[in-house]
Amino acid sequence: MTVPEGRSVTPTPVTSAAQLFDEQNIDHYRALVAAGVDRVVGQLVGRDRPFTGITPDRLAPEISAIDLDRPLGDPAAALDELERVYLRDAVYFHHPRYLAHLNCPVVIPALLGEAVLSAVNSSLDTWDQSAGGTLIERHLIDWTASRLGLGDAADGVFTSGGTQSNLHALLLAREEACRLREKEGFRRPEILPRLRILASECAHFSVTKAALLLGLGPDAVVAVPCDRDRRMLAGALARELDRCRRDDRVPMAVVATAGTTDFGSIDPLPEIAELCDRAGVWLHVDAAYGCGLLVSRRRHLLDGIGRADSVTVDYHKSFFQPVSSSAVLVRDRATLRHVTYHADYLNPAHSAEARIPNQVDKSLQTTRRFDALKLWLTLRIMGADGVGELFDAVVDRAAEAWTLLAEDPRFEVVARPQLSTLVFRYLPAEPAGVTPDAIDRANLHARAALAASGEALVAATVVDGRHYLKFTLLNPRTSVRDIAEVLDLIAGHARAHLGDRLVHA
Numbered sequence: 001m002t003v004p005e006g007r008s009v010t011p012t013p014v015t016s017a018a019q020l021f022d023e024q025n026i027d028h029y030r031a032l033v034a035a036g037v038d039r040v041v042g043q044l045v046g047r048d049r050p051f052t053g054i055t056p057d058r059l060a061p062e063i064s065a066i067d068l069d070r071p072l073g074d075p076a077a078a079l080d081e082l083e084r085v086y087l088r089d090a091v092y093f094h095h096p097r098y099l100a101h102l103n104c105p106v107v108i109p110a111l112l113g114e115a116v117l118s119a120v121n122s123s124l125d126t127w128d129q130s131a132g133g134t135l136i137e138r139h140l141i142d143w144t145a146s147r148l149g150l151g152d153a154a155d156g157v158f159t160s161g162g163t164q165s166n167l168h169a170l171l172l173a174r175e176e177a178c179r180l181r182e183k184e185g186f187r188r189p190e191i192l193p194r195l196r197i198l199a200s201e202c203a204h205f206s207v208t209k210a211a212l213l214l215g216l217g218p219d220a221v222v223a224v225p226c227d228r229d230r231r232m233l234a235g236a237l238a239r240e241l242d243r244c245r246r247d248d249r250v251p252m253a254v255v256a257t258a259g260t261t262d263f264g265s266i267d268p269l270p271e272i273a274e275l276c277d278r279a280g281v282w283l284h285v286d287a288a289y290g291c292g293l294l295v296s297r298r299r300h301l302l303d304g305i306g307r308a309d310s311v312t313v314d315y316h317k318s319f320f321q322p323v324s325s326s327a328v329l330v331r332d333r334a335t336l337r338h339v340t341y342h343a344d345y346l347n348p349a350h351s352a353e354a355r356i357p358n359q360v361d362k363s364l365q366t367t368r369r370f371d372a373l374k375l376w377l378t379l380r381i382m383g384a385d386g387v388g389e390l391f392d393a394v395v396d397r398a399a400e401a402w403t404l405l406a407e408d409p410r411f412e413v414v415a416r417p418q419l420s421t422l423v424f425r426y427l428p429a430e431p432a433g434v435t436p437d438a439i440d441r442a443n444l445h446a447r448a449a450l451a452a453s454g455e456a457l458v459a460a461t462v463v464d465g466r467h468y469l470k471f472t473l474l475n476p477r478t479s480v481r482d483i484a485e486v487l488d489l490i491a492g493h494a495r496a497h498l499g500d501r502l503v504h505a
Contacts, residue, residue: 021119032075033115039079043087050095052088053454059089096478097456097486102261102289104474107320107390109381113374114322122370124158125360126347130370134357137372143379144313145329147294149306155333157363158326158372162288162314163206165328166255168339168364169310170197170210172330173253173282175338181250194248198222198240199255200232200267204286207255220252229415230263232256234271241279253282258302259290259318262461262470264398264419266290269304277307284310288326290419292318295388298395301418309335315375318391318474325371336362393476394420401471401483410491414463420473423461426494434498440467446493456486 072078094105123129145154159165181191199207201223211220225236244251256267276283291313315325340361342349347358398420405413414423425443459470
């Protein structure tokens with residue numbers, strides 16, 4: 001394949017009105033968007049690494065020197081500049097050796113959706129700004145709720161991502177907990193300090209952030225211990241629920257995770273749901289990562305999720321959608337009333353009485369993009385099974401990578417993956433005389449050296465106080481050979497860093 005030549009672009013028209021997207025400027029729109037696509041393709045084709053290794057110190061002066069009050073006037077010049085300050089050094093998630101975070105390569109039908117939704121620019125807050133977009137989003141929520149098994153009373157709304165979805169769900173849980181205690185005669189100022197959120201010690205940091213934003217404080221989040229596979233211990237949860245009752249605390253919600261960020265572990269959902277049912281506690285399942293299982297041959301790993309009161313799903317993680325594409329769903333649509341506010345100029349109360357579908361009635365956001373369109377076109381063109389095939393491929397690859405790591409004496413791997421994440425670290429073959437701190441530094445050095453070379457990108461985390469590296473596999477194009485070669489690079493960088501410590505051990 002050859003790199004396409006830059007498409008010629010007509011110089012910017014003289015008047016500002018000539019830049020508006022309307023029927024008078026269709027040719028300008030087509031030419032400019034096509035030229036932008038060509039530049040992206042030119043960067044994509046033949047790229048042999050996911051990153052150039054650029055540092056902030058090198059790139060920042062180039063961007064800071066640009067005078068935004070002096071427009072270039074010429075689209076070609078603007079695209080040249082954009083290549084220099086962004087496209088050239090961007091991190092490309094499509095590359096098979098991007099192995100760092102929960103960023104996926106995206107499918108082409110979703111890119112089609114992105115182009116359409118950006119041009120039309122619907123806002124999904126009210127019916128009179130979106131029309132069919134509202135109904136498409138609602139149909140996708142119903143489809144997801146059905147896949148989750150939440151029942152006929154379920155509902156939800158698209159969000160900006162998992163952090164917002166978790167905040168939204170926990171806001172509903174807080175309001176439900178307060179409503180029940182207020183019926184018992186307690187006042188809100190008495191209730192709030194007693195509320196507790198129980199989440200595994202491997203839960204996403206957004207749970208604690210949500211507690212702060214909800215006025216509860218970080219001490220309101222109770223970390224529940226996990227087993228060796230980093231799954232919440234149901235017995236430990238039962239003890240924490242009992243402790244809350246003994247200490248006159250109110251368990252506002254239990255947060256179970258279906259796909260932890262570090263380990264891809266899935267908490268025992270049926271057992272947790274049973275405990276929540278007995279205790280009358282709101283169950284939220286953070287399936288931001290694991291929602292890809294909804295279209296996978298491994299759907300059984302989500303058994304029990306239909307008993308949740310709320311669920312977070314991130315299509316922009318395991319459905320191969322561009323950011324943003326996420327949703328929060330609830331088992332009982334009535335609970336969404338806790339975020340409903342009516343404004344006479346936007347969604348007056350009489351519009352609800354007239355059954356006008358205003359999505360702002362159940363969203364934390366007002367103006368909101370039609371991000372649902374990307375998933376809609378993906379399902380209409382590829383189908384759910386096509387998406388599931390891609391997700392199953394990365395889970396299969398992670399299983400192969402685990403075998404590779406488990407059999408390689410240079411590395412220690414923490415847990416066998418349920419999804420597509422592996423946490424591991426380099427260990428010297430001659431450990432005598434090499435301190436644990438030195439091994440930590442060697443692994444951190446290996447990650448930094450790898451990023452500086454641009455040959456691959458991996459993530460890092462801390463396990464039991466020690467530094468580890470992490471592969472997050474979300475690219476079906478990543479091969480076992482890619483993984484093996486990256487492991488060799490990591491081992492080489494780490495061993496070189498340890499240097500004389502090994503020679504003289």
